[in-house]
Amino acid sequence: MTALRDALAQHARLQSTTTWETLSRTVSPALAKYSGTGRMDLLVAVDTPLREHVPVLSALIRDNGQRSLPYLSRVLSELGVPHASSSVHIRRWAAVETDRAFAAYGVPSRAMPPRLSLLPTQPVTNRPTTAIREATPSRSLGLTQLQRPSARQRIPQQHALRAASEASTVRYLRALVAALEDLLPTLGKGSRKRARKALTGPKAWLARHDGAPLPKAQRAVGTGRPAASYLRPVEAALQAARQSIRDTERLREKQQTERKAEAEQAQRTAIVASTKEAAEGIVTAPADDAVARLRRQLSGVAAAGGTVMTEDLDTDATRSVVVYLLGLVDRRVTTDVAMLSALVTGRDGGPAPFFRALLRAAGLAVPQTDQALLMVWTREQQRAHAAYATTPRPLPPRLVPQAAALNRGTGG
Incomplete structure (x- = not known):
């Protein structure tokens, strides 16, 4: 209603x-x-x-x-x-x-x-002059029964109303x-x-x-x-x-907006937090070695045309450090270079929860809606599969521009 x-x-x-x-x-x-x-x-x-x-x-x-x-x-x-x-x-x-x-x-x-x-409007009818004269009492008689209903007549009308x-x-x-x-x-x-x-x-x-x-x-x-x-x-x-x-x-709408803003803020700070942890020595192996292992693993996954869950990555680092290392894997991403970290999935088989942070770390524009993010993620997987296939195929066009180019275009 x-x-x-x-x-x-x-x-x-x-x-x-x-x-x-x-x-x-x-x-x-x-x-x-x-x-x-x-x-x-x-x-x-x-x-x-x-x-x-x-x-x-x-x-x-x-x-x-x-x-x-x-x-x-x-x-x-x-x-x-x-x-x-x-x-x-x-x-x-x-x-x-x-x-x-x-x-x-x-x-x-x-x-x-x-x-x-x-x-309802009362219709006006023309009555003969004689009839009007007969129905109109003499002024000397005052009010008569023709002008005002009797008390007995008024009671039923009042009850009905x-x-x-x-x-x-x-x-x-x-x-x-x-x-x-x-x-x-x-x-x-x-x-x-x-x-x-x-x-x-x-x-x-x-x-x-x-x-x-x-x-x-x-x-x-x-x-x-x-x-x-x-x-x-x-x-x-x-x-x-x-x-x-x-x-x-x-x-409810306000709470949904706040939750979405909090999630986006968490994604924006994830790469910053992981960089800080790495700087404090949380990474047990040299960063270059860890990045090389991940790049080799993801290249094999791309060649097989598959994906890999975060838990199956070739590293024992904490989650925040994994985000940092994946950002390093794709730090040289250009139009002609595929984004290997797009092959990492969440437990539901969809984009990893930190995929927006990876796009940002790679210097790419970040879509705002989940539907657009899914399209970008799928396209980046297609590009990785094409680039690392036994017989490499032309890379389909990327769906998002470089963030720097976008900022220049908007005057940011």
Whole structure:
């Protein structure tokens, strides 16, 4: 539901309408499987609660070109839009509400026009002068039964209006409760506890209203309270739940960004740390000998068209020193020289975790995305296999430039 609301808000931001088929492709294929009733219930949840200063996003969805949804009037009735179930102006209402959404979500935003009223207009008919004269009482008589209903006539009308208002309030409360319950699985522990607490009273009231059995502990909850007394608390709880979800998503994105930055920083410092360790004498054998052994081993692996895991390298040095030695293996890499260290794999068979550091040590540009890194790593393996084959083959072109050349091209 949150993803659908965000997608509709994005369409409003772009000043465009959409269709259910488009939303199924961009939000979730599961939307295409919803029945008409399911779609209607989902849209009611998206636009609950109805507020004058918040546009109804369901109005942005079109059916068969520019026609509004055939069940839009039912959605609006469930939301509590007055006279939506009987109005013939739903299409015009949707056009006005679409403009309101464009105004609210546009960049920059602008003042929204007022929401179109669906209140039916009373037709004006020409009545004969004699009929008007007969129906109009003498001024001397004051107010008569022709001008004001009697008390007996007014009571049924008042009961009917009150019943209609109460039914609309109950439908609105039921939609609010359903929307908040839908969000419960996505909330954190604290937010979920607060939302459940906010639902206790209205759920007990609705169960009592529907004649459903209630646990003994809840039978007295909300007794004597009207449905309208629950609207504002549940609206506030629903707004708080949605804000909690947005905050959680922002925190997750921030943490992912921080973890990625930490990983990149670790790769950038790996070669520096290994150089320091080597300088302090951690390498037990002369560096030149260790590099020569690795170069011979990797040349054989390349000639066989294979790869080698880090654990199988011909060295007993620590991991950080291995990174340093592999950097020395490829310190003279040029356009016509293959990168042997690309043949070293991680335990999953993919690029070694320190492959970015090896690219940097070789003086090559480092791709930012994992997908691009995998392409570069695969191409460097192909180049090594071609260079060291029994009958050497032409090297395929390298996918990344020298870092120095890249810096010159960007003015760095």
